[in-house]
Amino acid sequence: MVRRHGILFHLAGLAILAAALSACGLFKSEPKRLAIVYTNDVRGEIRSCGCATHDLGGLGRRATFVKVYRDTTKADFLLVDAGDFFSPSINYGKEKAEVTLKSMALMGYDAVVPGENEFSFGVEYFAARARAVGLPVVASNVVVAAADTLLFPASREATLSSGLRVGLVGVVSPTLKMPPQVAAGSLAIREPVAAVQAAVDALRPRVDVVVVLAHMNRGEVNKVAAALTGVDVVVNGHDGIPVRQVKRWGEPYVLQIAAKGLYIGAADATLGKDKRVAGIKNVVVGLGKTFRDDEAVAKLFQAYDLEVVAREKAVLPVGDAVTFAGANACQACHAPIFEQWKGTRHAHAFEVLTAQQREFDRDCTPCHTTGFFKEGGFVNAHATPQLSGVQCEACHGNGSAHAKDPKIKTDTVAKSTCRSCHTAEQTPEFDFATFWARIDHGSDSQAAGSR
Template sequence: MNPMRAFLAAALLAASLAGCARKDPPPKPAEADASSSPATAAAKPAAAASQGSGAILFLSADTRGYLGPCGCSENMRGGIARAAAQVQSARKGSLPVLYVDGGNSLFGEQRLKPGQVPQEERKAKALADAMRHMGLAVRATGPLDDTQGVDFRKGLGLPELAPGAVKLLPAGERKVGVVAATTAAQLAEASAQARAQGADFVVGLLDVTLDVAQQAVEQPGLKADVVVATRTATEFSGEENRLVRSAVPVVALQSKGRSLLRVDLAYAPQAGPFALQKGQDDLEREAAALEQRTALLDKDINLPGTDPKLKALKQGKRDELVARRQALLDAPPVTSDGVNAFTLRFVPLESSLPSDAEAVALVSAYDADVGKMNLAWAKAHGQDCLPPAPGRAAFVGNEPCRTCHEDAFPVWKKSKHHLAWETLEQVGKQFHLNCVGCHVTGWEQPGGVCRLDKVAGREDVGCESCHGPGSEHADAPGTHNIIASPGESVCVTCHNPENSPHFDFATYLPRIVGPGHGKP
């Protein structure tokens, strides 16, 4: 057996032994959430088995104002509480742990409507509090951090790194230099300064997209060991983790707080340059294969109408695969004697991973506050939607449809569309502006509803969500005045990559049609 396969076998054995060791007394309440999953249990023997000296870095970037996933689909990745659990778990080991943020994290867009301001500012403050709880060492900034102005950003009190600046962080026996930049030339100059100031390992935080970052690392004079591209081009362009292996590796994280980057540093007895560990190919292939199997199970689990027993079995298998993958990620890297080495590993924040209790409390406080704030703002400042243009239909709600289409309603009531508003109420998010639009009918459309305090009668994804405003059809029924045909273009306005990552129109459509509703 070659050394890498032996290492993989040892890592998986450690995960199995960790599962057996759970007969120990239960953890203290403050640690219960970070100690309850097989994946986290596997991290403990891995940390204890670590030999030699080194450090662990966790990096986030392009979080875009996300405290957690929307929850519209099952097994969604992400969440600051899961990220915090990963960092805090690593700190239980013997190696120093640093947490760094690459920026573009506080807001999701650069311009806010007046009604969005209370919610988005409160969310940014909750993110800042969570980062402090995680022991944030330093962060770069980007345009999405300055949505509410520089003064607001600075008022959050986070340790920041200006473009072109250098920050040296103690990391056990070595120093890690973090540099921020917006151009290739600035990155090269700042990385050289970091080396001159005594940095042993240099991380470049470059506020550009991955493609631009790949060009930047080809510039002469660059002294960084790894460069993180901290910005995605569009809201939905950061759907995958990306690692480009070049002379200086370039990383782009999955956006919206869905993954962390973990950098493991292993120190040789003497200081010197760091080499990206080449012997982890088998490890990466094994982890990638487990992730692919997990993704296939996710599609089955999210398929409408899946038998509950079968769904539970598939969910159990999925959780097992996530635990096995996490055990590989948490295992200590293998290094050659006498060489300073590092590994780069993505940590997808899967739904079955633990959450940090204090971070959960911060998110819960935000959820409670923002609903009250948004409802109060709507009552004080909200404005009704504009009426439809002359000759255009208005929204009338489901009841006028029932008069002629009573046989369609049983089909609708069996679908999740019928429970759209209830799902928000169950988690206390019925007054969250980034949720409500896909859970009511006619949100912010002419003749629809534009105020959180006037949603009554428009709850759920009703007939007009798919078929368009129905006042003219209700007054004079006929095929000529049905505004919209429920094609794929209508569905993907809500069933987008973020809210419904496994959506497939041809697969989902037959699940919501029936006699009187799409079938003869």
């Protein structure tokens, strides 16, 4: 008994010793793996594409993926973006930029490098808003020309959960075409290799792994990566062309995924005894419906929707500007066709948007309404609800003259219009014969004016 007690005591003593050593960091298991989750070229796509098949992407799903991955991986976890997460050429680009910044801050990005698109609403806007939401921006070669100082810190260091120390350096291409909101000559871009190498050399004594976030085209990033020493992984953005774990002997891995945030990259890096990246298993994950929108990001979407609705309502009253006749005008003479159309998905196209609270989303409405972008056509759900859905005139053209005088034909050949909405991206499986059969209403004797 005494002996047994002695052993027990001995074991308990060891446990206490282990706990004490662990608290000192001496007994911690060495890090073996590092998960680098990365995004690039999202270009303001805050929500999923809404495609009929392959509905992918969106900040809400991304946040859920990140949360689940971070909470369940046994590896150290790093989250980075390689730029162009804004876009100047989409509707409500600046409002979407706000949702993007706040969402990325919520996800806990470890570092981002700016692309030229991040300056689309002014240099100061991006710098101030990133600072305000706590999004860490790094760029070793973006210089405020007048002061000859870096606009953002060249690098930052992160100590991950196992104690692994990671250095993150940003770099952009000197050939980037800055948007018009950047005053000519106000920013200077220094030669990339020297700028990154200086930042890496400064970090190296203190960190285990170095990740460079680059924003340049494919040819440039390969050259820069080949010229650097002491770098483990380069995550690149700008052209949105996927690159998967390019590595030549002695050079860092280069990673990049396709544009628009439909996918997220998850590189599972194995670390060697020296804690440097020894190998990478790169996985590209499609952000499908299985990832439900994160609640906090969903709240940002709601606020964005309210803002858009308020602004859309403030636009116009359109009144007499509406010239499209609407399907009800067609019904009088083409009743059987009208009834047939009512059973098609075209007739209910707008309900798809309403169900997703996207009825004011101008990235969606053109293909779910009648006469959008055309004079006298759909404006918004508030001003022109009668032109919601893909009605007769969406395919046949404005029918107001025809409605008054059946001898006047509508001006569009319906069969020529399908591809304007059923694009290769939105409807990759589009096949004319199959799709036409779903909406085919033939012709009736009264439809002389219709084509």
